[in-house]
Amino acid sequence: MALISANNLTIGYDGHPVLSNLNFEINAGDYFCIVGENGSGKTTLMKTILGLQQPISGAIEFGEGLAKNQIGYLPQQTDVQRDFPASVYEIVLSGCQNALGKKFFYSKEQKALALSNIKKMGIEHLKDRCYRELSGGQQQRVLLARALCATQRALLLDEPVAGLDPNVTAEMYELIKQLNDDGLTIIMISHDIQNVQGYANRIYDVAEEV
Amino acid sequence: MIDKLILYLSFPYVRYAIIVAVLIALCSSLLGVTLVLKRYSYIGDGLSHVAFGALAIATVLNYTNRMVIVLPLTIISAILLLRKGQNTKVKGDAAIAMISVGALAFGYLIMNLFPSSANVSGDVCSTLFGSTSLLTLSANEVFISGVLAIVVVGIFILFYNKIFAITFDENFANAVGTNVGFYNLLIATVIAIIIVLAMNLVGSLLMSALVIFPALSAMSIFKSFKRVIIFAAISSVIGALTGLLVSILVGTPVGSTIVAVDVVMFFVCYVIGKVKG
Ligand SMILES: Nc1ncnc2c1ncn2[C@@H]1O[C@H](COP(=O)(O)OP(=O)(O)O)[C@@H](O)[C@H]1O
Ligand SMILES: [Mg+2]
Numbered sequence: 233m234a235l236i237s238a239n240n241l242t243i244g245y246d247g248h249p250v251l252s253n254l255n256f257e258i259n260a261g262d263y264f265c266i267v268g269e270n271g272s273g274k275t276t277l278m279k280t281i282l283g284l285q286q287p288i289s290g291a292i293e294f295g296e297g298l299a300k301n302q303i304g305y306l307p308q309q310t311d312v313q314r315d316f317p318a319s320v321y322e323i324v325l326s327g328c329q330n331a332l333g334k335k336f337f338y339s340k341e342q343k344a345l346a347l348s349n350i351k352k353m354g355i356e357h358l359k360d361r362c363y364r365e366l367s368g369g370q371q372q373r374v375l376l377a378r379a380l381c382a383t384q385r386a387l388l389l390d391e392p393v394a395g396l397d398p399n400v401t402a403e404m405y406e407l408i409k410q411l412n413d414d415g416l417t418i419i420m421i422s423h424d425i426q427n428v429q430g431y432a433n434r435i436y437d438v439a440e441e442v
Numbered sequence: 443m444i445d446k447l448i449l450y451l452s453f454p455y456v457r458y459a460i461i462v463a464v465l466i467a468l469c470s471s472l473l474g475v476t477l478v479l480k481r482y483s484y485i486g487d488g489l490s491h492v493a494f495g496a497l498a499i500a501t502v503l504n505y506t507n508r509m510v511i512v513l514p515l516t517i518i519s520a521i522l523l524l525r526k527g528q529n530t531k532v533k534g535d536a537a538i539a540m541i542s543v544g545a546l547a548f549g550y551l552i553m554n555l556f557p558s559s560a561n562v563s564g565d566v567c568s569t570l571f572g573s574t575s576l577l578t579l580s581a582n583e584v585f586i587s588g589v590l591a592i593v594v595v596g597i598f599i600l601f602y603n604k605i606f607a608i609t610f611d612e613n614f615a616n617a618v619g620t621n622v623g624f625y626n627l628l629i630a631t632v633i634a635i636i637i638v639l640a641m642n643l644v645g646s647l648l649m650s651a652l653v654i655f656p657a658l659s660a661m662s663i664f665k666s667f668k669r670v671i672i673f674a675a676i677s678s679v680i681g682a683l684t685g686l687l688v689s690i691l692v693g694t695p696v697g698s699t700i701v702a703v704d705v706v707m708f709f710v711c712y713v714i715g716k717v718k719g
Contacts, residue, residue, distance in 0.1 A: 282617040301619035307611065316479060316610055319666035326607040330618040336600045362665030382618045 233295035235260045235386065235417055236281065241290035243273065243280045249288055250276050251438055258434075260296060260385075263409075263418045265432035267425050268439050274421045275308060277438065278390050281419070301330035304383030306375050308390045320366070320374050321359050324350055327381025342381075349377040353407065369400035376407065387411065389420040393427075405431055443691050450690055455581070460686055462584050463643055465591035467652065467682030467700070470640045471674040472598045473633055474657030475667070476609045485523050485630075486650050488542035489637045492519040494646040495545030495552075501565065502556040509586050513638050520634035524626060568645065587642055590635055597632055605629065606667055643682070644697030655704040656681065662708075662715035677707050 234257035244250040250273035258264045266274050279285050281292055282305060294300075304327070327349070328342040338346075350356055353373040358366065363374060372392055379387055392408065393401040409431050412418045422428045428435065450456050477486055496515040500508035519541060553562055598605065607615045608625050616622045640649040656678035660670040685700030 279613075284613060284616055299619075300617075303618060305614055305617040307613050307617075317475075317661050317665055317667060317670045318606070318610060322606065322667050323610065326603070326610060326614075327618075329603065329607045329615060329620055332603065336603065338603065360666070365665070378614070388617075 234258055235262075235294070235296050235298055236419075237293050237295065238281075239290055239293065241280070241292065242288045243276050243285075244288050245276075245285075247288060254290070254438075256436055258417065258419060260417055261412075261415065262434055263412045263432045264420070264434045264436065265428045266419070266421045266436050266438060267423060267428065268437055270423065272438050274423075274438060275390055278388055278419070278421060282388060298385060302383055302385045304379035304381075304387045306372070306379045306387070306389040306392055308394070309371070309375075315364055318363050319360050320350065320355060320363060321346065323363055323374055324377045324381060327378035330382055346377075346381055349380040352380065353377040369396050369404065372396065372404060373407075380411070383416070386417040386419065389418065391421050391423070393422070393424075401427070447687070447691060458584055458588075460683075462588045462591065463682050463686055463696075464679050465588055465595075466639045466643045467656075467678040468675050469591045469594035469598070470636045470643075470649075470653045471656040471678030472595065472671060473605075473629070473636060474653045474655075474674055474678075475661065475670055476605060476629065477633065478654060478657050478661070479609055485520070486633065486637060486653055488523060488539070489516055489520055489634060490641060490646040490649045491542035491546045491549075492516055493638055493641050493649075495549035497641070497646070498549030498552045502552050507580075507582050507586070509583060509638065512641075513635065516638050517631050517634040520630040520637075521627060524630040583642060587639055590639055594632055594635055594639075597628070601625070601628065610667075644700055648697045648701045651701040651704060652678070655701070655708045659704075659708045659711035662712045663718070677711070678704070681707055 236258040238254050238256050241254040242249050242252045243254070254277070266277060268274050276285070280287050282303065283292075283300060325338060325343065325346040328338055328346060331342060332338065347359075350359055353376055355370060355373050355377065358370060358374075363371065366374065376389075376392070379389075389408065393404050396404060405427065408418060408420065412431075418432075420428070420432070425435065493512055493516045496512040497508060500511040503511070523541070550566060553566055557565075604615075604620065604625050607620060608622060608629070612622055615625075636653065637649055640652045643649075644652050656674040657670070659677050660674035664670045664673050681704040682700050685703045686696060688694060688703070689696045689699040
């Protein structure tokens with residue numbers, strides 16, 4: 233059974249479909265890339281996979297015992313975050329929130345995990361800096377480190393390189409590839425097929441389904 | 443002057459009132475940051491009007507313990523407004539305007555139709571701008587305020603990590619399985635409690651200031667969430683203490699004095715923040 237599968241999935245808002253009759257399977261270890269024009273419904277699809285919104289019809293199924301709190305997510309940035317007073321460490325640590333369970337405070341292990349993911353993303357020197365003062369590329373690394381704290385299995389990324397300059401984009405892609413090689417299933421939205429082709433093992437064009 | 447202060451402080455009752463004022467200032471500052479960052483300030487404003495209406499009803503019914511009416515009504519409105527605001531932005535705003543202005547009008551109407559004392563405009567004025575002196579609060583209200591303030595601080599400390607996570611990124615929290623609906627409900631309830639408490643201290647018109655100014659002061663200087671919260675709490679307590687002492691010594695109204703101190707501190711912090719860059 234696949235890790236995540238969609239069966240005759242129709243998604244949209246208030247009963248108005250954005251994409252209809254989607255069918256796909258994502259297997260453990262895949263680097264699954266969702267491509268399509270701006271406004272074609274990629275974010276909507278990702279939010280439906282994450283359970284942030286309900287499908288109009290059809291269903292998303294999780295297999296192989298995948299649970300919601302084993303998934304990491306890198307959202308498209310929101311406005312609130314841009315002027316948010318929070319340190320890099322605080323934000324990365326909040327990635328452990330799904331491991332808190334019924335506890336109120338983070339354990340030593342969780343704090344250590346946050347630190348090790350900060351190192352993994354190469355932003356150790358920024359640990360105590362304020363998030364809103366970082367460059368776009370640095371901010372994405374912070375959010376990626378946070379997503380890593382939330383998952384050992386699947387990572388969903390919504391346009392992780394949007395707005396980054398070409399050098400930083402290449403670095404970001406390398407980092408994500410590294411995570412995939414380490415065994416994480418990657419599900420990524422992008423609208424530049426050229427760049428992505430070198431990394432992904434599956435490319436899913438939402439437009440072809442219609 | 444000092445004599446006057448010592449005389450005041452020699453009454454245990456005055457000391458309790460000051461302690462409660464400090465507790466209220468402390469807890470009202472804690473969620474200010476969340477309120478500002480989540481763009482909930484408008485809900486706070488609307489709720490204060492609801493609380494005013496509820497207070498008018500309670501006053502007319504001549505309840506000895508007005509909180510029994512005010513608190514549940516405000517909490518219910520908070521939850522309703524939060525729900526509305528999440529569904530559709532524009533309609534949410536309209537709903538808030540309807541509820542809050544309606545409550546304000548009805549509150550004033552009721553107080554005039556069924557005057558509970560000879561001095562209606564005095565009553566209205568103190569509900570809007572806070573009691574002229576904290577000492578007009580009943581012993582019961584002082585006690586309940588103290589307990590509620592401690593409960594709010596406790597909830598905030600226990601759920602600090604979740605409140606941070608949801609304030610920073612609600613979608614992420616939801617995606618990784620945090621029960622966002624529950625915590626939003628919790629936040630709305632706590633905000634409602636804070637508004638009722640703050641209303642006792644500074645009145646319903648000034649209550650937003652008590653909640654928001656310390657948060658804005660802290661946000662203009664500090665760069666981590668924890669420091670922002672801690673500084674907001676400290677500056678709110680300093681503002682309340684200074685305001686109270688000044689109002690006792692000079693005889694100015696408690697609420698507006700406290701808020702005036704908060705505003706001055708905000709400008710100082712704002713300048714410091716700009717200079718530090
Ligand atoms: N909250 C919403 N309510 C209604 N329609 C929406 C909402 N968000 C997005 N849409 C619409 O859904 C379509 C797909 O949006 P989206 O999934 O964000 O596209 P993409 O991520 O591929 O750029 C767009 O036409 C957009 O206008
Ligand atoms: Mg999108």
